[in-house]
């Protein structure tokens with residue numbers, strides 16, 4: 200039965216279902232900052248190591264006020280991130296909750312993405328103003344949480360896939376890297392991909408380029424911590440002016456769509472590659488049509504695209520605005536305009552598409 204509300208015919212059952220969905224979403228949105236608190240204060244790790252624990256027990260382990268922990272634990276239990284036993288009034292974590300919330304290298308490490316979400320909330324009003332004015336909002340203009348979150352969120356996926364499966368899916372690249380190749384990692388951010396490749400292929404040399412100075416400084420520090428300074432360099436440069444020629448491999452990890460002029464970038468890469476060199480482009484997973492991307496993963500990517508990727512692209516020259524859900528055909532057009540005619544999708548995962556292009 201429909202109830203007329205003004206000129207709208209509202210179906211009560213559908214309204215209930217929609218409100219139920221809203222409750223789930225609002226709870227998840229409110230839970231986000233508590234996830235970051237759990238990560239930053241080491242609460243998940245403490246509970247995982249020593250649980251089951253009461254709020255008093257967790258307070259004793261961590262030295263954090265019991266009154267706060269009582270609320271934090273109940274909120275985590277209501278969110279399904281920890282378990283609660285009413286009999287003993289103690290909280291614990293299942294092996295799956297421990298894996299997703301405490302193992303930073305796990306491919307499903309959950310807290311990382313919440314840094315990106317936090318930055319989007321912090322920058323939201325500025326982004327709304329940019330949207331209203333039809334202007335861009337540069338990657339570098341965001342809160343630092345975006346840069347930290349991008350590394351925390353993407354690195355576990357790279358660690359799980361890059362050396363074991365993505366690079367081997369490229370034609371003839373592994374043997375070159377094993378012997379000693381020259382590699383440019385363009386739009387490298389904090390250098391997670393650069394460092395993983397440098398560790399796996401110590402005879403090759405890797406230069407990470409990014410236009411964002413702070414990201415490059417972070418990458419340089421991480422290279423020291425990870426012990427790969429011998430075969431890495433990190434430099435500030437745009438995708439259209441990075442230095443060097445005769446590269447065996449040029450990589451773009453999740454950044455081509457953020458660029459204002461992806462075609463100009465690829466034209467530059469074409470000149471920088473050896474005649475038999477390879478261009479590897481990692482882009483977010485997407486299918487051809489909007490309706491095929493109306494999925495939980497597409498929901499994250501379209502919203503990230505609105506808040507981060509499209510404004511980043513529109514802030515740069517040309518402002519192509521490819522977006523984080525650019526279709527294969529949209530990307531193939533960019534490859535073609537950039538001068539690459541031999542392009543294939545080498546492999547894909549639920550989150551990424553990996554393209555290989557040759558001159």
Ligand SMILES: C[S@@+](CC[C@H](N)C(=O)[O-])C[C@H]1O[C@@H](n2cnc3c(N)ncnc32)[C@H](O)[C@@H]1O
Nearest residue numbers: 338386387388409410411437438452453454458
């Ligand atoms: C989503 S982040 C990806 C970072 C890194 N590749 C990763 O996978 O962790 C996009 C990166 O592209 C960089 N970027 C955007 N436009 C650029 C341009 N025109 N030239 C060089 N870097 C650019 C940003 O500074 C940012 O570090």
